[in-house]
Amino acid sequence: MESEEIELICSNCSYFFPASMEGSFEYGICLHDKVFERYIDELIKRYNYDSCRELIEEKKFLGDTEACQHFEEPEESELDDTMKFNNDAIESAVLVDQLENIDWKTIPVGNYAAKLNDADKNKQLESVSTLGSLAALGNKNALSELIEYFRALNPPITLEEVHFKQQVFWHIENLAKKSVIIPCLIYELYHIQSNNTTREWISKILQYLEHCPIGMIRKPLENLLNEKNFSYKMKTKIENTIIISEENTDWAL
Numbered sequence: 001m002e003s004e005e006i007e008l009i010c011s012n013c014s015y016f017f018p019a020s021m022e023g024s025f026e027y028g029i030c031l032h033d034k035v036f037e038r039y040i041d042e043l044i045k046r047y048n049y050d051s052c053r054e055l056i057e058e059k060k061f062l063g064d065t066e067a068c069q070h071f072e073e074p075e076e077s078e079l080d081d082t083m084k085f086n087n088d089a090i091e092s093a094v095l096v097d098q099l100e101n102i103d104w105k106t107i108p109v110g111n112y113a114a115k116l117n118d119a120d121k122n123k124q125l126e127s128v129s130t131l132g133s134l135a136a137l138g139n140k141n142a143l144s145e146l147i148e149y150f151r152a153l154n155p156p157i158t159l160e161e162v163h164f165k166q167q168v169f170w171h172i173e174n175l176a177k178k179s180v181i182i183p184c185l186i187y188e189l190y191h192i193q194s195n196n197t198t199r200e201w202i203s204k205i206l207q208y209l210e211h212c213p214i215g216m217i218r219k220p221l222e223n224l225l226n227e228k229n230f231s232y233k234m235k236t237k238i239e240n241t242i243i244i245s246e247e248n249t250d251w252a253l
Helices: 034-046 050-059 076-100 110-117 121-136 140-152 159-172 178-191 199-210 214-227 232-247
Strands: 016-018 027-030
Touching: 027 050, 034 050, 110 121, 110 140, 121 140, 121 159, 140 159, 140 178, 159 199, 178 199, 178 214, 199 232, 214 232
Parallel strands: none
Antiparallel strands: 016 027
């Protein structure tokens, strides 16, 4: 079977290279042009347009322009690669367009929330990360799921549990209202065992409380000191938290 005769236009020439990876591929440049000689490796191997973007804008032309005397028909493998490249680029462009049109604030989170109950802690953490990203994009349901998950976690005992709980907290500490988080942290201080393993997490809790309004933490922390026995060192840290909070004015509700 005879191969179809190729149309003698620039876009069918092996020297033709797309002027951009975004949007339409109707414009391109000619790599036979010596002005691009020093940039060829960056363009072909890395698709790095930044090295000569202004030059590309100056030299680009429509791909259906009639080919010149330097026209060189691509090898069969080059055609296959070009088709694959164009298809991949189009699929990527479609995906980007779809992502840009998603309303992240209202996207359902039920599937991710369900995975918070998975027996595999790694899958739980993956779900926490996804919900945290959605919460950061303004998804209130994702934030609510994370807060409830954090609230239900038992006070950590092992170092692994300490790190896990801190990772969950990282996703909500700057998003959830302090009026929601403070009771969770006070409860944690009441029930956590204070030792070398949990010291890191307790310090994180106190650092957070230092930046909370004094009116929201003074009474709970004073009650804590009266109702639970602490070492002298830990008691001093809690008392200092109250003092620092009283001096701070950079908090937000």
